[in-house]
Amino acid sequence: MKKSNQRRSELAIFGGKPVRTMKFPAYRPIGEEERLAVDRVMRSGILSRYLGVWHEDFYGGPEVQAFEREWAAYFGVRHAIAVNSCTSGLLCAVGALAIGPGDEVIVSPFTMAASATVPLWYGAIPVFADIEPEYFCLDPKSIEACITPRTKAIIVVDVFGQPYDADAINAIAKKHNIKVIEDCAQAPGARYKKSFAGSLADIGVYSLNYHKHIHTGEGGVIATDDDTLANKLRLIRNHAEAVVEDKGDTDLVNMVGFNFRLTELQAAIGREQLKKLSKLLSDRVANCNYLARELSKISGIRSATVRPNTTHSYYVQPFLYDEKVIGVHRDKFIESVRAELPATELRELEGTQISGGFVKPLYLLPLFQKKIAIGKNGFPFTSGSNPSTQSYGKGLCPVTERMYEKELFIHEFMRPPVTHKDLEDVVEAFTKVYAHRDELR
Numbered sequence: 320m321k322k323s324n325q326r327r328s329e330l331a332i333f334g335g336k337p338v339r340t341m342k343f344p345a346y347r348p349i350g351e352e353e354r355l356a357v358d359r360v361m362r363s364g365i366l367s368r369y370l371g372v373w374h375e376d377f378y379g380g381p382e383v384q385a386f387e388r389e390w391a392a393y394f395g396v397r398h399a400i401a402v403n404s405c406t407s408g409l410l411c412a413v414g415a416l417a418i419g420p421g422d423e424v425i426v427s428p429f430t431m432a433a434s435a436t437v438p439l440w441y442g443a444i445p446v447f448a449d450i451e452p453e454y455f456c457l458d459p460k461s462i463e464a465c466i467t468p469r470t471k472a473i474i475v476v477d478v479f480g481q482p483y484d485a486d487a488i489n490a491i492a493k494k495h496n497i498k499v500i501e502d503c504a505q506a507p508g509a510r511y512k513k514s515f516a517g518s519l520a521d522i523g524v525y526s527l528n529y530h531k532h533i534h535t536g537e538g539g540v541i542a543t544d545d546d547t548l549a550n551k552l553r554l555i556r557n558h559a560e561a562v563v564e565d566k567g568d569t570d571l572v573n574m575v576g577f578n579f580r581l582t583e584l585q586a587a588i589g590r591e592q593l594k595k596l597s598k599l600l601s602d603r604v605a606n607c608n609y610l611a612r613e614l615s616k617i618s619g620i621r622s623a624t625v626r627p628n629t630t631h632s633y634y635v636q637p638f639l640y641d642e643k644v645i646g647v648h649r650d651k652f653i654e655s656v657r658a659e660l661p662a663t664e665l666r667e668l669e670g671t672q673i674s675g676g677f678v679k680p681l682y683l684l685p686l687f688q689k690k691i692a693i694g695k696n697g698f699p700f701t702s703g704s705n706p707s708t709q710s711y712g713k714g715l716c717p718v719t720e721r722m723y724e725k726e727l728f729i730h731e732f733m734r735p736p737v738t739h740k741d742l743e744d745v746v747e748a749f750t751k752v753y754a755h756r757d758e759l760r
């Protein structure tokens with residue numbers, strides 16, 4: 320074929336003009352209020368006030384304690400316990416539930432890795448259940464099939480901002496006398512019926528890391544209504560072993576503590592962030608509703624449904640992609656959309672904020688494939704007093720694998736302060752790639 324006869328593609332992935340080059344605006348939940356709050360703490364001279372011994376300051380300083388009170392009141396829980404990350408909060412939760420070697424904890428393969436790996440630190444075995452094809456949270460039926468006499472807890476995840484099926488899963492837990500830990504890092508402000516995510520299980524854990532809806536740079540909060548658990552959680556947060564004797568606590572199970580303390584500076588920021596959550600969330604949800612409506616007009620693309628009687632907080636917005644209808648593999652299509660749209664300010668190095676698949680099913684990580692976790696002898700998988708027979712082969716969770724490999728994509732274009740015009744550009748990029756889909760085959 321002669322070169323002059325070749326029609327140059329309009330798609331940016333093949334060198335055409337992209338729909339947009341001006342970066343999307345940065346998500347900046349931190350503002351003047353937080354700056355003033357930090358200034359207040361700086362002037363006080365007390366950047367943290369914890370003591371890791373049984374003393375008034377065992378519970379932290381005034382900002383930490385005020386932050387905890389305000390968090391508990393907002394989310395309707397009896398105890399809010401500030402920690403330095405959601406990961407450390409999840410560790411405290413596993414510890415407080417007296418989980419140990421020989422125990423099994425049912426986890427999700429489709430989440431940030433920490434929500435599935437924390438049982439390992441207590442010598443317990445993560446057992447992966449599969450997810451729901453509509454909501455991507457743990458599937459109650461799959462959970463039931465994973466329960467054994469060793470099962471001590473389930474770590475559910477409100478993934479993407481969708482609360483887990485609390486009625487069904489809490490009932491299963493009750494029936495088998497096991498506990499539920501809710502990882503609601505992605506779902507602050509989401510609701511299940513009238514209750515907030517984070518208050519649905521025995522223990523809920525929020526994240527305040529930089530990427531979350533509201534943040535303190537790094538940070539987390541543990542929520543529970545149970546006084547005994549709250550006490551253990553606070554002990555594990557702050558050097559339990561050095562505190563229990565003087566405090567008069569005699570239950571020593573997992574009372575080996577850490578330093579998981581949030582600073583006064585972060586707590587002061589967190590108090591201001593909490594005031595902003597509801598507005599930040601409603602703007603985000605409105606943007607998602609617009610994109611759900613517009614992108615679902617493309618045949619083969621469908622906004623994921625929201626569980627009845629819940630609200631979604633859209634940490635990311637999930638869509639389902641049908642390769643049979645569009646005739647192009649999801650990854651090729653999403654790569655083409657990426658080429659049409661720019662990155663977001665402050666996150667330039669990550670590129671355009673859209674991707675296919677979320678995370679590789681966690682049981683496929685080398686940690687599980689090689690069964691090397693704590694030490695070099697396979698503990699807790701194959702060594703120790705109670706070796707497990709758990710296998711982590713490909714095919715273990717077919718729904719998760721399908722979502723990862725071809726059916727799901729997620730984006731973050733909905734973070735305020737994007738404008739209507741910004742969102743229209745996103746829709747235009749999809750419409751353009753769809754119109755030219757034959758060139759992608």
Ligand SMILES: *Cc1c(COP(=O)(O)O)cnc(C)c1O
Nearest residue numbers: 404405406431434504526527528
């Ligand atoms: C972000 C996240 C975490 C970890 O939060 P950190 O505060 O960074 O430890 C855990 N689980 C989920 C689902 C998350 O999205």
